[in-house]
Amino acid sequence: MTADQTIPAADRADEIEDWLGVMAPMLLAYFLRRVTPPDEAADLLAEALLVLWRRAEAIPAEDRAARMWAYGVARNVLRGHRRTSRRRSALTERLRAELASTEEVAHPADDRVLDLRSAIERLKPIDREIVRLVHWDGLSLVEAAEVVGMREGTVRSRYHRARSVLRGQLG
Amino acid sequence: MDDDELEDLLRASAPRFGTVEDGLARQLVTTVVRDDPPLGTGRPRPTERRLRRSMIIGGAAAGVLVLSAAMTGSQWMMSAPPFMTLEPEGQRVYEPIEFVATWENGEQRNCQLFLEFTRLDDDELEKIAEHVRTKDWSRWQEDLSDAATDDSPDLRDRLLTELRGVVPGLTGSSESETAPAVTGYGTSCEDVR
Numbered sequence: 001m002t003a004d005q006t007i008p009a010a011d012r013a014d015e016i017e018d019w020l021g022v023m024a025p026m027l028l029a030y031f032l033r034r035v036t037p038p039d040e041a042a043d044l045l046a047e048a049l050l051v052l053w054r055r056a057e058a059i060p061a062e063d064r065a066a067r068m069w070a071y072g073v074a075r076n077v078l079r080g081h082r083r084t085s086r087r088r089s090a091l092t093e094r095l096r097a098e099l100a101s102t103e104e105v106a107h108p109a110d111d112r113v114l115d116l117r118s119a120i121e122r123l124k125p126i127d128r129e130i131v132r133l134v135h136w137d138g139l140s141l142v143e144a145a146e147v148v149g150m151r152e153g154t155v156r157s158r159y160h161r162a163r164s165v166l167r168g169q170l171g
Numbered sequence: 172m173d174d175d176e177l178e179d180l181l182r183a184s185a186p187r188f189g190t191v192e193d194g195l196a197r198q199l200v201t202t203v204v205r206d207d208p209p210l211g212t213g214r215p216r217p218t219e220r221r222l223r224r225s226m227i228i229g230g231a232a233a234g235v236l237v238l239s240a241a242m243t244g245s246q247w248m249m250s251a252p253p254f255m256t257l258e259p260e261g262q263r264v265y266e267p268i269e270f271v272a273t274w275e276n277g278e279q280r281n282c283q284l285f286l287e288f289t290r291l292d293d294d295e296l297e298k299i300a301e302h303v304r305t306k307d308w309s310r311w312q313e314d315l316s317d318a319a320t321d322d323s324p325d326l327r328d329r330l331l332t333e334l335r336g337v338v339p340g341l342t343g344s345s346e347s348e349t350a351p352a353v354t355g356y357g358t359s360c361e362d363v364r
Contacts, residue, residue, distance in 0.1 A: 017200060017201075017204050020200040021197045021200050024193075024196035024199060024200050025192075025196050028192060028196040032186070032188050033186045038188075045196060045199060049199060049203045053203050053204060079344075092202075095192060095199060098192050098195060110183065112180055113180055113184050116181065117184050120184065131181070135182060135184065135185060136184070136185040136186070163174075163177060166177060167172050170172050171172060
C-alpha cells in the first residue's frame with residue numbers, strides 16, 4: 001500500500017461512515033463466530049469500529065483492500081480483547097443484551113458438521129483462522145493471506161494441510 | 172471422506188445468526204462516529220512515528236525499505252499491515268534487534284525487529300531496551316530471519332524466555348490481564364546494496 005492509495009479521510013468522512021455501516025454486520029458476524037458468550041461480540045465490534053474510524057485516513061481506497069483491512073483490524077482486536085478496556089455506550093449495552101440471547105439461526109442437526117467444528121477447533125490457531133476466513137467469512141485464500149499477514153503460498157499450503165487433517169479426523 | 176464431501180461440510184459448518192442485530196451494529200457506527208472527534212481535527216496519528224522511523228532507515232542506508240508483512244506466530248502478529256500502529260495501551264521498544272534475513276529466492280536484506288509490550292513501567296522498558304542493545308543476537312538469526320520472511324512460531328517462546336530474565340513477571344499476551352506482557356513484534360527490512 002502506498003500513500004497515494006489511501007483515502008484523504010478529512011474529505012471523505014461521510015463515505016467512511018457509510019462504509020463502516022456496510023462493514024459493521026460483517027464484522028459482527030466475524031466476532032460472533034469466534035467468541036463465547038456471544039455478547040462479547042458487542043464490545044469487540046465497538047472496539048473494531050473505533051479503531052477503523054480513528055485510522056480512517058489509512059484505509060485503502062480500493063474496496064477489496066479496505067475490506068481486508070477491516071478484517072485485519074477485527075482479527076487484531078479479537079486477539080487483544082482480554083487486555084483492553086471496554087468501550088461502553090448505551091447502544092453497546094443494548095447490542096450486548098440482544099446478543100446475549102442470540103443463538104444460531106439453524107443449529108446444524110448433522111453430527112458430521114458438529115464433528116467438523118470440533119476438528120476445526122483442534123487445528124493450530126493460524127490454520128483454524130485460515131479455514132474460518134475461507135469457509136465462514138467467504139474470503140479467498142489470497143484475501144485470507146492478507147488478513148493473517150502471511151504469504152499467499154504459505155497460506156495455501158497451510159490450508160491444504162489443514163484440509164488433510166480435517167479429512168483424516170472425520171474419517 | 173472425499174474432497175467434495177469435505178467442501179460441503181465446511182460450507183455448512185459456518186455458524187449463522189439472525190439479522191436482528193445487524194441494524195444495531197450499523198447504529199453503533201453512528202455512535203462511534205458521533206462520540207469520537209471528527210476526522211482531520213488534529214487527532215494524533217499513530218502511524219507517524221513508525222513512518223518517520225522507516226524513512227530514517229531508508230535514508231541512512233540509501234536502500235529500498237521493505238516493511239515486512241510476515242512476522243506472525245499465531246497469537247503474535249501485531250505489526251503486519253494493517254497493524255503498523257500499536258494497539259491501545261501498547262508499548263514499543265525502539266531499540267532494534269538487528270539481523271540479516273534471507274528470502275527463499277536467496278536475496279538477503281538487513282532487518283530490524285522491534286518488540287512490543289503492554290503494562291511495562293518505564294524502568295522495565297528501559298531494562299529491556301538496554302538488554303536488546305547489549306545482547307549478541309547472532310545465535311537468533313535463523314528464527315529472526317523466519318520472522319521477517321514468513322512465520323517464526325518458535326520465536327515467541329524463545330523471546331519470552333529470554334525477556335523473563337530481564338523482567339521476571341513478564342507473560343505472553345494471553346496469560347494474564349494484569350501482568351506486563353509481550354504482545355508482539357514488528358520487523359522492517361531494506362535491501363543490501
